[in-house]
Amino acid sequence: MLKKITFAFTLLLLCNSCAVKQSLQMDDWYAITKDSEQRIAPAQVYDFSEGMIRMYGDNIGYLMTKKSYENFELSFDFRWNMAENVYRGSNRKNSGVMYNIPSNAPDHIWPKGIQFQIKEKSTGDFVFLDNVTATVNGAFIVVGASVTSPKFDDNEMSNGEWNAVLIQSYNGKCTQYLNGKLVNECVEASSKEGKISLNYEGSPIDFKNIRLKNINKL
Numbered sequence: 079m080l081k082k083i084t085f086a087f088t089l090l091l092l093c094n095s096c097a098v099k100q101s102l103q104m105d106d107w108y109a110i111t112k113d114s115e116q117r118i119a120p121a122q123v124y125d126f127s128e129g130m131i132r133m134y135g136d137n138i139g140y141l142m143t144k145k146s147y148e149n150f151e152l153s154f155d156f157r158w159n160m161a162e163n164v165y166r167g168s169n170r171k172n173s174g175v176m177y178n179i180p181s182n183a184p185d186h187i188w189p190k191g192i193q194f195q196i197k198e199k200s201t202g203d204f205v206f207l208d209n210v211t212a213t214v215n216g217a218f219i220v221v222g223a224s225v226t227s228p229k230f231d232d233n234e235m236s237n238g239e240w241n242a243v244l245i246q247s248y249n250g251k252c253t254q255y256l257n258g259k260l261v262n263e264c265v266e267a268s269s270k271e272g273k274i275s276l277n278y279e280g281s282p283i284d285f286k287n288i289r290l291k292n293i294n295k296l
Contacts, residue, residue, distance in 0.1 A: 110186070112138040149249065152175075174197070181272060204227040
């Protein structure tokens with residue numbers, strides 16, 4: 079009888095673990111583009127292949143999760159796509175991942191929320207959009223349409239190499255890690271939960287290993 083109880087308890091723990099962890103797949107997203115703000119099937123806009131999401135071409139826009147999330151840890155890898163057939167020379171490669179996008183926020187370029195800035199020499203900056211506020215290093219972020227709070231440390235890989243990102247959001251506290259190093263942190267964020275987006279801003283970029291799990295402390 080004891081063995082049965084132990085087995086059942088172990089199975090319950092495993093089931094709970096599965097319930098709070100997930101790998102985001104193609105069916106978890108919808109796409110929005112600059113030219114059409116109607117929801118589009120992801121594969122009609124961006125390339126899902128070889129275990130990656132590859133964003134390139136003329137469709138400026140984003141992939142948005144269908145669900146909203148609260149108190150979570152988001153991890154993923156990204157790299158700039160330097161392939162000759164898709165690479166576009168530009169001033170500074172630019173993209174981003176947004177989170178805590180309110181579920182009632184309109185689908186437009188770019189939505190309300192908090193952005194982990196992915197940009198050459200600026201990866202790890204906070205960008206607070208559409209009047210989202212927070213406190214960074216003891217200073218309250220001034221309300222605005224798009225307000226950047228620079229990273230306080232640097233840890234970017236060279237172009238074409240994979241970078242590992244970890245974002246934690248818990249009750250208004252947000253931490254942003256790049257390749258294992260804490261590069262930015264805020265508290266008292268006015269947007270504490272919501273959807274997540276992968277942004278494509280014209281610089282070809284690849285994402286992989288996109289994982290999400292619930293957290294109960296930070």
